[in-house]
Amino acid sequence: MILDAVTPVTVSVAVVVTIGPVLPAMAEWAVLLLWPLAVLSACPPWGERWVPALVRSARRLTPSEQFTMSAPVRHAQELEQLHVRGLRVRVVAGGDVRGYGSRTILLGQDVIAQLRRRTLTGEQATARVGHQLGLLRSGATRWEPAVQAASWPWHLLASIRLPLLTPMLRAGWGLRGLYVPVLVYLAWVERNPFHVAAIVVLVLTYLVPRWGRSWAQGRLRLADAALAGTWLAGPFARWLLQVDPSPPMYERVYALGTAAAQAPEGPGSPGAGSAACAVAPWA
Numbered sequence: 001m002i003l004d005a006v007t008p009v010t011v012s013v014a015v016v017v018t019i020g021p022v023l024p025a026m027a028e029w030a031v032l033l034l035w036p037l038a039v040l041s042a043c044p045p046w047g048e049r050w051v052p053a054l055v056r057s058a059r060r061l062t063p064s065e066q067f068t069m070s071a072p073v074r075h076a077q078e079l080e081q082l083h084v085r086g087l088r089v090r091v092v093a094g095g096d097v098r099g100y101g102s103r104t105i106l107l108g109q110d111v112i113a114q115l116r117r118r119t120l121t122g123e124q125a126t127a128r129v130g131h132q133l134g135l136l137r138s139g140a141t142r143w144e145p146a147v148q149a150a151s152w153p154w155h156l157l158a159s160i161r162l163p164l165l166t167p168m169l170r171a172g173w174g175l176r177g178l179y180v181p182v183l184v185y186l187a188w189v190e191r192n193p194f195h196v197a198a199i200v201v202l203v204l205t206y207l208v209p210r211w212g213r214s215w216a217q218g219r220l221r222l223a224d225a226a227l228a229g230t231w232l233a234g235p236f237a238r239w240l241l242q243v244d245p246s247p248p249m250y251e252r253v254y255a256l257g258t259a260a261a262q263a264p265e266g267p268g269s270p271g272a273g274s275a276a277c278a279v280a281p282w283a
Helices: 003-022 025-041 047-055 063-078 109-117 122-138 144-150 152-158 165-174 176-190 193-227 233-243 247-255 257-262 272-279
Strands: 088-092 097-100 104-108
Touching: 003 025, 003 144, 003 152, 025 144, 047 088, 047 104, 047 144, 063 088, 063 109, 063 122, 088 109, 097 122, 104 109, 104 122, 109 122, 122 193, 122 233, 144 152, 165 176, 176 193, 193 247, 233 247
Parallel strands: 088 104
Antiparallel strands: 097 104
16 A cells, blocks of 8 residues: 555645645645645544545445344454454445455445345355455555545546646656656766656656555455455355456465365355365366
């Protein structure tokens, strides 16, 4: 999350510092003071109370939603390696289950609808919740609210659609690598430190997205490792193959195979043997 947010946060800081001085006096003070205060208030443990509601319109579960999700959340919380003290569950739009902050689960409305229609089994819903509980316990999402609050100018700029400038800027950004040899030559001839700094920035624009993708994969591995060894590994593997039966997904699911085969049975679980077959259906 931190590496993935380097560019948005850096651009947001540059926007605030640049725009603030050109605004009227009162507006300048408002921007230069309110933005840092918002970032500080989004730091743990306060941020996950208000940032999801502002950014993703998160809300509390209705009584019927609580009834639908009570068993999956309770069964996942009963596992010692997945238990999160003071867990909050909030409903957002979409079909994801996502760990947020240090003790918040953002539950997509579509997940509840699928569980009600029986297209998602109770075991699979429990496994999806448990997967994100493991991510919360790893601490990988602890600073996510603060990062989102710090990068709101970036998201504001990204939401602007200029029909003429956007393709031009996109094309120029895609060709930014052509400037590196020129800057290297200028840095060698003129010995100007600003040219060296520009080279570093351009190189980082290629490396940061790669680091961000690597970090995202690392988060998945952390959550998978927390789920491995529990009876939830089998139901989670079956759900993964339902949504994406691609070769890379089979590789990921295979990593859960041994743990699913050796895990103890849980409430209503099909048993270790069938879980192993779900993970490795060709066996």
